[in-house]
Amino acid sequence: MEQTRIISPGGGQDAFGLAAPGGVDSGRTQMGGPGGLTLEVLTGNRYALATRHGRDHVLIRGAASGMAAGRRLPLNLCLVIDRSGSMEGEPLEYVKRACHHVVDLLDPSDVLSIVTFETAVDVVMPARRVINRQLIKEHINRIQPGNTTNLYDGLVAGGQQVSSVPAGGYVNRIILLTDGEPTAGIRDFQSIVSGAKDLQSRGISVTALGFGPEYNEELLAGMARRSGGNYYYISRPDLIPEVFRTELEQLLTITAKNLRLRLITARWVQVRQVYGQQPVFGNRTVEIALPDLERGTAVSALVEMEFGPRPAGTYRVARAELLYDDCVTGAVGLSLAQDAVFEFTNDPGLLAAGVNPLVQQELEVARASRSLERTMMGIKTQQITSAVALAELQRTQMLLTAQGRTEEAAEVAQAIQAMRQGSGDVEKTLIGAIVDLDQGKRKT
Amino acid sequence: MSEERTMLDPLAAAGSPGAPPALDAGAYSEATQQAISITCAVCQTPNPPGERWCQDCGFLLGSTVSEGEAAPDTAALPRLVATDAGDAFFLNPGTNLVGREGADVLLTDPAVSRRHAQIVLEDAAAWVEDLGSTNGTEVAERRLAAGERATLYDGDEVRFGSVTLTALLPGYGPRPAEATQGIAPEALAEEVVDRGPVWGVLVGSDGTEYPLYEGVNTLGRRRQNQIVLSGDAYVSGQHAEIRCHAADCFLVDLGSTNGTVVRGERLVPHAPVLLSDGEGLRVGQTVLTLRYAPEGGATALSQPPIDTSSAPQASTPDEFPAQEPQP
Numbered sequence: 058m059e060q061t062r063i064i065s066p067g068g069g070q071d072a073f074g075l076a077a078p079g080g081v082d083s084g085r086t087q088m089g090g091p092g093g094l095t096l097e098v099l100t101g102n103r104y105a106l107a108t109r110h111g112r113d114h115v116l117i118r119g120a121a122s123g124m125a126a127g128r129r130l131p132l133n134l135c136l137v138i139d140r141s142g143s144m145e146g147e148p149l150e151y152v153k154r155a156c157h158h159v160v161d162l163l164d165p166s167d168v169l170s171i172v173t174f175e176t177a178v179d180v181v182m183p184a185r186r187v188i189n190r191q192l193i194k195e196h197i198n199r200i201q202p203g204n205t206t207n208l209y210d211g212l213v214a215g216g217q218q219v220s221s222v223p224a225g226g227y228v229n230r231i232i233l234l235t236d237g238e239p240t241a242g243i244r245d246f247q248s249i250v251s252g253a254k255d256l257q258s259r260g261i262s263v264t265a266l267g268f269g270p271e272y273n274e275e276l277l278a279g280m281a282r283r284s285g286g287n288y289y290y291i292s293r294p295d296l297i298p299e300v301f302r303t304e305l306e307q308l309l310t311i312t313a314k315n316l317r318l319r320l321i322t323a324r325w326v327q328v329r330q331v332y333g334q335q336p337v338f339g340n341r342t343v344e345i346a347l348p349d350l351e352r353g354t355a356v357s358a359l360v361e362m363e364f365g366p367r368p369a370g371t372y373r374v375a376r377a378e379l380l381y382d383d384c385v386t387g388a389v390g391l392s393l394a395q396d397a398v399f400e401f402t403n404d405p406g407l408l409a410a411g412v413n414p415l416v417q418q419e420l421e422v423a424r425a426s427r428s429l430e431r432t433m434m435g436i437k438t439q440q441i442t443s444a445v446a447l448a449e450l451q452r453t454q455m456l457l458t459a460q461g462r463t464e465e466a467a468e469v470a471q472a473i474q475a476m477r478q479g480s481g482d483v484e485k486t487l488i489g490a491i492v493d494l495d496q497g498k499r500k501t
Numbered sequence: 502m503s504e505e506r507t508m509l510d511p512l513a514a515a516g517s518p519g520a521p522p523a524l525d526a527g528a529y530s531e532a533t534q535q536a537i538s539i540t541c542a543v544c545q546t547p548n549p550p551g552e553r554w555c556q557d558c559g560f561l562l563g564s565t566v567s568e569g570e571a572a573p574d575t576a577a578l579p580r581l582v583a584t585d586a587g588d589a590f591f592l593n594p595g596t597n598l599v600g601r602e603g604a605d606v607l608l609t610d611p612a613v614s615r616r617h618a619q620i621v622l623e624d625a626a627a628w629v630e631d632l633g634s635t636n637g638t639e640v641a642e643r644r645l646a647a648g649e650r651a652t653l654y655d656g657d658e659v660r661f662g663s664v665t666l667t668a669l670l671p672g673y674g675p676r677p678a679e680a681t682q683g684i685a686p687e688a689l690a691e692e693v694v695d696r697g698p699v700w701g702v703l704v705g706s707d708g709t710e711y712p713l714y715e716g717v718n719t720l721g722r723r724r725q726n727q728i729v730l731s732g733d734a735y736v737s738g739q740h741a742e743i744r745c746h747a748a749d750c751f752l753v754d755l756g757s758t759n760g761t762v763v764r765g766e767r768l769v770p771h772a773p774v775l776l777s778d779g780e781g782l783r784v785g786q787t788v789l790t791l792r793y794a795p796e797g798g799a800t801a802l803s804q805p806p807i808d809t810s811s812a813p814q815a816s817t818p819d820e821f822p823a824q825e826p827q828p
Contacts, residue, residue: 110578110591323559324544327590330603338609365591366578368543368566373559396554398561 093122094313094350096379096393101420103411107369107401112329115360115397116416117320119379120501121312123353130384131166132308133184133227134159137215138200139235139268140173145202148268151294152234155301156197162305163187168227170218171196174211175203176241184218207242208235209249212263212280216256224260228311228349228384230286231256232304234266234297238273246276253280257346260315262286264304268297270481278488285316285348288492290485307351313381315389316347318358320397322375329361332423333495348496350381357497359419367401374399422460425453426494429469433487447476450487462499465490542566579622579673581606581659581666590666594622599661600632612636612662618645620653620668627653627673636662641676643724700745701778703728703789711789713750718743720784721755735759735785743776743791750776750791759785 101114136159138152156171163169170184171193182196215231243249253263264286265277274290281288287307289300320328320343328336328343337344347356362374375397382389400411432449435441441449450473457466468490475482538547539562541555548556555562579592590606597605599618606620614634621628631638633647639660640651653659654676657668703711711728720728721740728743730736737757744751751773754761761768762783768774776782778793 110593323555324557326559327607329605329607336609363591365589367558370543370566371561371564373554373561375559376554 095120098395101416104407105399107367112363117377118357120355121350133168133222133229135170135215135218135231137211137233138173141175141206148294151297155298172214174207176205178210178214205241206237208239209243229261231263236268237271250279253284257284274485274488278492310352311349313350315382317380319344319378320375325365326374327363332359355501369403579670608664610664701793733785733787
């Protein structure tokens, strides 16, 4: 949702920011790495036409094995809690209860820090091992409601706490909970979201929990998306502890972190887009960051590529590399590689036979996400009637169900129900489905 | 390119199976020419021994190029190329979206809007349309208004935000000489067809005649104006308007930097002033004389032309009608 940067007319603009030729990958190849991570590359079609320009898709999927690992990397977690005035009463009490749960679920090897924010930021507990649980809970009990919402400084302080511990030996995460728009400190969308992006480049993901009807769902979803964390919408205070538990259970089964996918393309191949992602284009390379992988989950990226005419033959259009750190063995800088291979032919008749339905399905899902985004924008700007929006959502829900995306379909169903009841939860629920679809993460 | 190699090296060290990592054929070939390199049958790039795929074009080394149709000639295909590199964005027949996300011509520059412009290739002509982009689209140095279409010719420079590309459109022909001067051909055609008879004329100090038409005539340094004074740096992009209605001709300064002077006085911006036949005006450093067309409002003019020679025209006061200076 970033805005287009405005350049001053008549010079001063930076050099051409051209899209470098992008990478692509194809062929069906699979490779397993240490720690049970596998990389798979599927091409949308076995064949491509040699005689003219063509486009096709490549699906890249990294999957973590479902086997329970004997051990895990300890967690370095910071809870960043909104204690603005609106949290007073029930919400804050449930948050405290949720924090107690977190403390109970952590091991003495895990590191926990707690930061609260209102007008100012308060480090309730600096990063330390979870040894004296009772003492930590007493710290938590002392959290009192304040005034305004200084989310940015809270996020920065959380990042500092997590960074104060050497990052390598831990799974690093911030869980941020807020119930309102930022009202103090740095408030603009761009700064906060790029703050989250910076954290990711330091190996820290942000899980954003939005509570109640007042918070800015685009902001929270943006933070989660850019940093590789999760986004949750919590409609009632009594659900807060449950969401914390769900998130923590996920964190405790992370088997790979710092996932980056890099495509290195042949010179005549361009990457047009990676669906739902904002890739970094380099000279013949395209790179995206992927979220941490829990046990038994897979993450995929769907890439659209464009090929120029070629002499017929077999080509590797791109090489896909998955770089990651293993959270079971603690090994860092691991990588898996796969080739994306197309057979360029002069015979258009072969194309129909070479289609890979799996990639087509993934494409449908990617389009469903864009359709949800459009519907959401339409609702927000009131450019579509609720009847049209309902019909759109139902169509998307059916599509997601047909593609086996049951979790996201359920989120859309929830949004449909909210819409029928005329409640304001529609957008907050929908954006969750969009984040989930765009991150491409699912249970295997 | 060496960057790419560096990035990949750790991978080789990690003992990844399969191909050696470097893709940079140029850098690699120097080091490996001694050994038996494999030359790619398609692009002739030498590849180090043990490489399975050509590092440059990805061709399966050792396989043969299929017989049959000759390799298609890329040079004959319409495309946009970067002015500083050889990268090409190929254009398909029909509509090609230019933008920052999911576009046919994907430009990742932050100054490019998500849906920035579209380029349409039809049988007879190619044209570009700005889709209301933040930083605008420029064709042959003329910025398009949102929604405006401009014909695209072979060799045209097109700017999207801060990205400048050259359109290579074999088969569409180069930009006609008069079209490169300023106004897009459609606009020219429009002018001829729609603007009606000449209402009057502005005569420059060098004798250049700028026709005035019934209605609003814009004057300025930019090429969108009907009267383009591109040679005078003291003329603002949108400097003034000359509104010709029936028997009257009004001059309006549009808030220009260096002002418009009539009868020795700088005009108040946006306040129309009635001009008489034969009256002089100065915009920037350019002096122009207004002449009503014979059949125009000249006869209807009640006032005699007012003296303008006291105006501080630095350039060519001679061009003003010879009249007595006012006290």
